[in-house]
Amino acid sequence: MIDWLLYLITAVLYALLGLRDLQLQFGSGQAADGRRDDMPGVESQSERQVHRLLPLAWITHVLLLQHTLFAGGHFDLSLGHAISLIGAFTVMVYWLSSRHTSLGILRPAILCIAALATIAPLVLHSAKIVNLERGLAFQLHILASFLAYSLFIIAALHAGLMAIQERRLHAGEVRGRLGHLPSLVAMDTLLFQLVLSGFVLLTLTLASGILFSEEVFGRPFTLSHKTLLGVISWAIFGGLLIGRWGYGWRGRRAALWTITGFVVLALAYVGQKMVLEIILHRV
Numbered sequence: 242m243i244d245w246l247l248y249l250i251t252a253v254l255y256a257l258l259g260l261r262d263l264q265l266q267f268g269s270g271q272a273a274d275g276r277r278d279d280m281p282g283v284e285s286q287s288e289r290q291v292h293r294l295l296p297l298a299w300i301t302h303v304l305l306l307q308h309t310l311f312a313g314g315h316f317d318l319s320l321g322h323a324i325s326l327i328g329a330f331t332v333m334v335y336w337l338s339s340r341h342t343s344l345g346i347l348r349p350a351i352l353c354i355a356a357l358a359t360i361a362p363l364v365l366h367s368a369k370i371v372n373l374e375r376g377l378a379f380q381l382h383i384l385a386s387f388l389a390y391s392l393f394i395i396a397a398l399h400a401g402l403m404a405i406q407e408r409r410l411h412a413g414e415v416r417g418r419l420g421h422l423p424s425l426v427a428m429d430t431l432l433f434q435l436v437l438s439g440f441v442l443l444t445l446t447l448a449s450g451i452l453f454s455e456e457v458f459g460r461p462f463t464l465s466h467k468t469l470l471g472v473i474s475w476a477i478f479g480g481l482l483i484g485r486w487g488y489g490w491r492g493r494r495a496a497l498w499t500i501t502g503f504v505v506l507a508l509a510y511v512g513q514k515m516v517l518e519i520i521l522h523r524v
Contacts, residue, residue: 244308244309245363247301247304247305247308247309248305248359248360248362248363250301251298251301251302251305251356251359252356252357252359252360253356254297254298254301255298255302255332255352255353255355255356255359256352256353256356258291258294258295258298258352259348259349259350259352259353259356260349261291262288262291262348262349262352263346263349265288265291266288266345266346266349291348292336292339292340292348295332295336295348295352296336298332298352298355299329299332299333299336302325302328302329302332302355302359303329305325305359306322306325306326306329309322309325309362310322310326318383319362319365320361320365320511321361321362321363321364321365321366322361322362323510323511324358324361324362324365324511325358325359325361325362326387327358327387327390327391327394328354328355328357328358328359328361329355329358330387330388330390330391331351331354331355331358331390331391331394331395332351332352332355333391334388334391334392334395335347335348335351335395338395338431338434338435342423342427342431344399344402344422344423344428344431345402345422346402347395347398347399347402350398351395351398354394378449381445381449382446382449382450385442385443385445385446385449386442386443386446386510388442389439389442389443389446390506390510392435392436392438392439392442393435393436393439393443393478393499393502393503393506394503395435396432396435396436396439396499396503397499397500397503397504399428399431399432399435399499400432400495400496400497400499400500401496401500402422402428403425403428403429403432403492403495403496404492404493404496404497406422406425406428407425407492407493408493410425425492429491429492429495432495432496432499433482433485433495436478436481436482436499437482439478440475440478440479440482443471443474443475443478443506444475446471447468447471447472447475450468450471451468466509467509467510468509469509470505470506470508470509471506471509471510473505473509474502474503474505474506474509477498477501477502477505478498478499478502480498481495481498481499481502484498
């Protein structure tokens with residue numbers, strides 16, 4: 242019973258914050274004090290309150306994960322729990338990276354995704370017990386991989402938002418239904434900060450999995466679809482960073498590379514786990 246209650250509370254908190262954020266950004270345009278600051282990337286007082294309340298939902302999510310992932314003294318890293326864990330990391334990374342600026346519709350989008358990710362274990366029934374006693378190398382590998390996924394989720398959403406914003410501005414639409422966004426230059430800078438951070442973590446994830454497979458997974462390294470797709474996504478993000486530093490890539494080109502890299506990365510982990518656990522019923 243307590244599991245269902247925690248799932249419900251967490252998902253509802255995320256959903257209510259997301260709906261409240263949408264109402265503030267796309268409603269009457271009035272802040273709680275009756276004023277709206279229309280400076281790019283500047284939030285109203287009410288929107289800042291949503292940002293301050295976000296950690297409350299996140300802490301509830303962490304308590305839920307602590308209760309469900311470590312049930313019975315084991316670590317359950319099945320697909321549903323992995324999605325929920327990635328959702329929690331994504332909320333944390335977003336909150337830390339957007340403390341001083343508004344990213345428009347991106348926050349309610351992430352809150353809605355987190356609400357769905359929270360209940361993923363209830364929908365995707367499977368269990369994959371992982372032994373955390375494998376050592377520190379394995380634990381760092383897991384931490385780096387989930388942080389990398391979270392960064393690239395935000396980067397992909399951010400890239401899509403940038404592409405829409407750029408197309409809207411080229412069409413002469415000064416205002417639109419994207420919320421209160423910073424300038425494209427600021428958004429471009431943040432995108433490459435996210436991609437660079439994620440690339441570093443993805444490099445550590447792949448390197449630890451390939452070079453220290455015995456210590457991390459307890460078996461010699463073998464080339465799998467997950468590893469191959471992971472390396473391809475790493476090459477895509479690496480190519481994007483080279484294009485940025487060497488040729489000044491930005492805008493829609495950067496957005497396309499970011500989204501492509503994320504799709505390949507998603508297929509590498511979530512896609513493979515879905516095929517194994519949901520279709521083939523293997524863990």
